[in-house]
Amino acid sequence: MSSITIAVDAMSGDRGPKVAVAAALDAVRENEALSIILVGNQAELEALLQEGHPRITISEAVDVIRMNERPSHALRHKQNSSMAVALRLVRDGEAQGCVSAGNTGALMAFGRSIIRMYPGIERPAITKLIPSLRGKCHVLDLGANVDASAENLYQFALMGSLMASAVSGLTEPRVALLNVGEEEIKGNEQVRLASHMLAQSDTVNYIGYVEGSDLFRDVADVVVCDGFVGNIALKTGEGVAGLLIELLEQAFSRGVYGRLVGWLARPMLGRLLRLMDPARHNGASFLGLQGVVIKSHGNANERAMLAAIRQAAREVTMEVPRRINDRLDELMI
Amino acid sequence: MSSITIAVDAMSGDRGPKVAVAAALDAVRENEALSIILVGNQAELEALLQEGHPRITISEAVDVIRMNERPSHALRHKQNSSMAVALRLVRDGEAQGCVSAGNTGALMAFGRSIIRMYPGIERPAITKLIPSLRGKCHVLDLGANVDASAENLYQFALMGSLMASAVSGLTEPRVALLNVGEEEIKGNEQVRLASHMLAQSDTVNYIGYVEGSDLFRDVADVVVCDGFVGNIALKTGEGVAGLLIELLEQAFSRGVYGRLVGWLARPMLGRLLRLMDPARHNGASFLGLQGVVIKSHGNANERAMLAAIRQAAREVTMEVPRRINDRLDELMI
Incomplete structure (x- = not known):
């Protein structure tokens, strides 16, 4: 089994980074092929991670998108948010998928602006x-x-x-x-x-x-x-x-x-x-982007966040984006 | 308690007039203030009623509106349907409310064309x-x-x-x-x-x-x-x-x-x-018409049809249309 890396936006959920960190630890412990990049406030995440785990790393992001923030506002002012940084890790190939419990509209706006869409798909x-x-x-x-x-x-x-x-x-x-x-x-x-x-x-x-x-x-x-x-x-x-x-x-x-x-x-x-x-059942897929992006419920608890991370790992393992993209490519010819 | 008359479109439901006749008999037996006019094929209804009941009468209607019939088609060709006749009994004051398990679109179209709307309400x-x-x-x-x-x-x-x-x-x-x-x-x-x-x-x-x-x-x-x-x-x-x-x-x-x-x-x-x-829970109210019109599920059984008749009787007893109409009249001044 080849290794998988998932970027987790640790800051945008209603319950803060504690839930994301605990779920990340559970996820890497149960799946030996999985590595996780926690995205957010470095000091806060380090404190929560305590002794840490060899397959969990931190990627710093200074900003957080609020739940009621307008997506257009976020797009202009929050390029350094945990959500945007997590999506760029997917675009740049450092992770194959990402999970966020944040603002759905902002996740869609950043998703579309950072990760390419499938050919012929408008939204x-x-x-x-x-x-x-x-x-x-x-x-x-x-x-x-x-x-x-x-x-x-x-x-x-x-x-x-x-x-x-x-x-x-x-x-x-x-x-x-x-x-x-x-x-x-x-x-x-x-x-x-x-x-x-x-x-x-x-x-x-x-x-x-x-x-x-x-x-x-x-x-x-x-x-x-x-x-x-x-x-x-x-x-x-x-x-x-x-x-x-x-x-x-x-x-x-x-x-x-x-x-x-x-x-x-x-x-x-x-x-x-x-x-x-x-x-x-937590974890919904953003379908249309050439990468795995999973939206978690905003108020997800540790168990729910773990389910969302599992789903991201499953879609990466099954190469869902590549398989859809290849078929759409054929259909567009 | 003053007496109430409900017109029941006996023909338009998926299960035919048998269910409507049985529910009508149950309804008049449990509510002494209630009379029912069954609307539909006279011979068929008489046969189902057997010895009958003093507070159940029949009003003949020769046509039936099909479930998948276009409302505009029904409006042009089915003025003598059980549904239209039942609504006209309400308009003419012979009944204070009616119940139909028929085509929702047709019930809305006939309802609007036969019974007046509240002042200021478009739909x-x-x-x-x-x-x-x-x-x-x-x-x-x-x-x-x-x-x-x-x-x-x-x-x-x-x-x-x-x-x-x-x-x-x-x-x-x-x-x-x-x-x-x-x-x-x-x-x-x-x-x-x-x-x-x-x-x-x-x-x-x-x-x-x-x-x-x-x-x-x-x-x-x-x-x-x-x-x-x-x-x-x-x-x-x-x-x-x-x-x-x-x-x-x-x-x-x-x-x-x-x-x-x-x-x-x-x-x-x-x-x-x-x-x-x-x-x-069967029985939904058509709100906007100056009369009680209750839509039953198309495939209602006897118990469900009884619930819809009860609801019509309740709204008539509470004078729902008159009370809404009076308030809307005040607001329009």
Whole structure:
């Protein structure tokens, strides 16, 4: 197994560098092929690292991008931020991928300005594997863009299909558009036009429209929507899961009988709780850039940050950007 | 208690008139103030009603609107459909409200053409009370419109606020816009402009942006979005709930031990299962029309259809349209 280096923006998350440093230590300990470059305030990171680790190094960055900072402002004034420095490490080949828990808009703006896009792709999209009853589903865009033209949706479908092939080994991933109904007449103009374009495509195995409830029913391998819709669908789903977990915990903590049955039920609920655990699913891919860029939840804890680093390592190992780029190159000829 | 009459479009649902007739019989039996007019094929309805009920009558309609029929086509060719006839019963005062499990687009088109809109409101919206851990939240639009201008969103917020006052008795309902983040800079143009308009409003208690996960956290009483986003959020939430219920059932049906613990746990899971039961939550309100129009899920079963009829009766009893209309009239002066 060849060695991998991931740059971790240690400063931009809500919980500060402590979480990033702890997750980096966990990650290098569990994966002997992995090295990590922590990007941020040198003194602070050194103090947190204590005796350190031979496969963890520090790359200094003096600035931090705030969560509510305008991406355009960050782009002008924060070229020395931990986020920008981490992305440049990927561009310069010192790392093969990077992870940031910072401002999504700024990560997209810096990502596009620092790392080259795939040929023929206008905008990156954020994508994630959503667990379902059987199998998993790549959903994009989850919030890189607040709107999308039919051409953008078409390109997301193409990238999503290539991603599903590269990550899940599917030869003809089933690609669908998220819509308010399955009938042909439904939906807004962009979605209807994108559907028309996809139906003509030789490259994408387009299966038509799916609805929000289909995301968890293994009817498609890739589901495409604009970033506004995708972000709200994802967070609504997480909200329902959170509500249910809370109700389940309440039910099994009321009285002696409740706690006893809860204890008896614990082993059976393992799969359900794992499937619903947000920390396990942390880490969304910035798809469209010729490099692995993983966005972590802003308020990720150590376990969640570790999941995001693992995902970056996995995409690097599977050479996701190279494989997508090669296929897009062929298609553009 | 004064008597109420609800017109039920018995023909337009996926499961045919059998479900509507059975639900109508249940509804009049449990509510002595309620009369129902079943609208549809007389012979078929009479056969299903058997000996009948003194508070159930039949109003003949020869046509049925298909689920995938274009609303514009239905409007031209299906004036004698069960849906249109049911709406005219409301317009003519023979019923105070109606319920249909048919084509949403057609219901909106006929609703607008048959029943007057509130003063100053351009488009109706579909709204529903979403259960959360504490309290409930009115969400709109859930799919009446596939897009919405800032003015539309503003009007939805106004109607939603008046609805929450009328239905839940809140004096200053907390009204929020659904967005991809809580920061002021987030979101698409329509949402940002609507936020600006709402912030200036004396009538609406606007609290700013909320995210998808906030729908279940009792942070707002009314959440406003366009119909594309709302429909997908609602169905995604239902999808997650369905997935979880299925996993829970799987966990408690595996082996003797699993089934035993499941049986022991059943009483504790009651609240959770009730909260997640789609049939109990069936029935969405068409808000914007001067009359009670309730949209049922297309594939509603008897229990779900009964829930929709109950909701129509509740809104009629609470005089929701008159109360909203009076307030809007005042505001327009």
